[in-house]
Amino acid sequence: MSDNNSPHIVASYASINQKKSAGKEGLDNKIKQLRNISITPITLTIDPLSTPWTSEQKDNHFRSGCAPIMALAYAYHLIEQGNHAVVIQADEPLKTGYTREERHQLMAVYNDETTIADLYNDLAMEFINNHQLNEDKFKAISSALFENYQATYQQHIDERQAHFSLPSAQWFNNVTSLFRGVDCANPLIDFEGKLLICSKEIVEQLAFGSSIEIAGVNCQQITTENEVKDLKTICKYNHLSTAIEQASIQAKINFSQQFLQDNALLEVYTCYPIVPMAFLQSSGIVNSVAEIPPLLNDYSVTVTGGMNLARAPWNAPSLNALITMAEKLLIGDKEYGLVHGNGGLGYRQGVAILKKS
Numbered sequence: 001m002s003d004n005n006s007p008h009i010v011a012s013y014a015s016i017n018q019k020k021s022a023g024k025e026g027l028d029n030k031i032k033q034l035r036n037i038s039i040t041p042i043t044l045t046i047d048p049l050s051t052p053w054t055s056e057q058k059d060n061h062f063r064s065g066c067a068p069i070m071a072l073a074y075a076y077h078l079i080e081q082g083n084h085a086v087v088i089q090a091d092e093p094l095k096t097g098y099t100r101e102e103r104h105q106l107m108a109v110y111n112d113e114t115t116i117a118d119l120y121n122d123l124a125m126e127f128i129n130n131h132q133l134n135e136d137k138f139k140a141i142s143s144a145l146f147e148n149y150q151a152t153y154q155q156h157i158d159e160r161q162a163h164f165s166l167p168s169a170q171w172f173n174n175v176t177s178l179f180r181g182v183d184c185a186n187p188l189i190d191f192e193g194k195l196l197i198c199s200k201e202i203v204e205q206l207a208f209g210s211s212i213e214i215a216g217v218n219c220q221q222i223t224t225e226n227e228v229k230d231l232k233t234i235c236k237y238n239h240l241s242t243a244i245e246q247a248s249i250q251a252k253i254n255f256s257q258q259f260l261q262d263n264a265l266l267e268v269y270t271c272y273p274i275v276p277m278a279f280l281q282s283s284g285i286v287n288s289v290a291e292i293p294p295l296l297n298d299y300s301v302t303v304t305g306g307m308n309l310a311r312a313p314w315n316a317p318s319l320n321a322l323i324t325m326a327e328k329l330l331i332g333d334k335e336y337g338l339v340h341g342n343g344g345l346g347y348r349q350g351v352a353i354l355k356k357s
Helices: 023-037 065-078 100-107 116-130 135-158 199-206 227-234 237-249 255-260 274-282 289-296 316-331
Strands: 007-016 042-046 085-092 190-199 214-220 263-266 336-344 349-354
Touching: 007 023, 007 065, 007 199, 007 316, 023 085, 023 190, 042 065, 042 135, 065 085, 065 190, 065 316, 065 336, 065 349, 085 336, 116 135, 116 227, 116 274, 135 237, 135 274, 135 289, 190 199, 190 214, 190 316, 214 237, 214 316, 214 336, 237 255, 237 349, 255 263, 274 289, 274 336, 316 336, 316 349
Parallel strands: 042 085, 263 336
Antiparallel strands: 007 190, 007 214, 085 190, 214 349, 336 349
């Protein structure tokens, strides 16, 4: 891709429980500017929970927790092919758009009596065996991870940017043998979000000003007809290592080095503790899972506060993270930001590296 066609995030906004961020007006104005020069952005949609998990996927629609990173990768491709503008959007009224029974029914995507939490518990047991851990050590690392998310979210509370209070005592009870409620994603949120992505040529032509470059993005998945039967393969996270490596090569950086040198922000996918553990090791930020607790004393691994505290809008948590990451990079002093996406039980992995432009 030539420099003139490199994709940039030029505007974004998120609406959480009907409270819109300040970016909506700016995004709408930029779309009007594009239409004034006869450019209509291509729309890529993150499917909501109401779209059945096993239904045929429409063109320009994306599904799973990795969907926003997959959409970003496709947006990158579209800009590379000569298109000038793409919008990635999600509209997920998880809190008010469904009854409790409807939510539970639609979230039972594996069509059996086993819950997603139980399946992740099984995956975590495979991970424990693979890394010569034990259950107590795993739980200790899980607790350290949550405390790290909570410290970040407390900053949002202190700055009056938080939409939710901290969880009550009952959320600290176990829901499986390895996970407490706070270790699991909390879906109770109404979320709407949009990212406007443009070519560098258009950014300059329309004098859009500050923007965030999509420096590298890569998605990988294992070939499987039944995730539940492939936990031993998923728990090795070789495909995650590849996604991180390929995104870093495209961005022409060593992300773990940038992060440890305090020049990068990170949003790991925090649906269950095994996923951030796998990311931190696969990325080279730590050499072994046992090194995670000391790391967490000095580095934040989310910018949102994670998927329990900041909530998890089904297929769109990574879109919320991309929006937050872009905002943090624009106002902060870090050069890079990485957002991680995890699909299903982990068969899909996606990594996006953003760069302050």
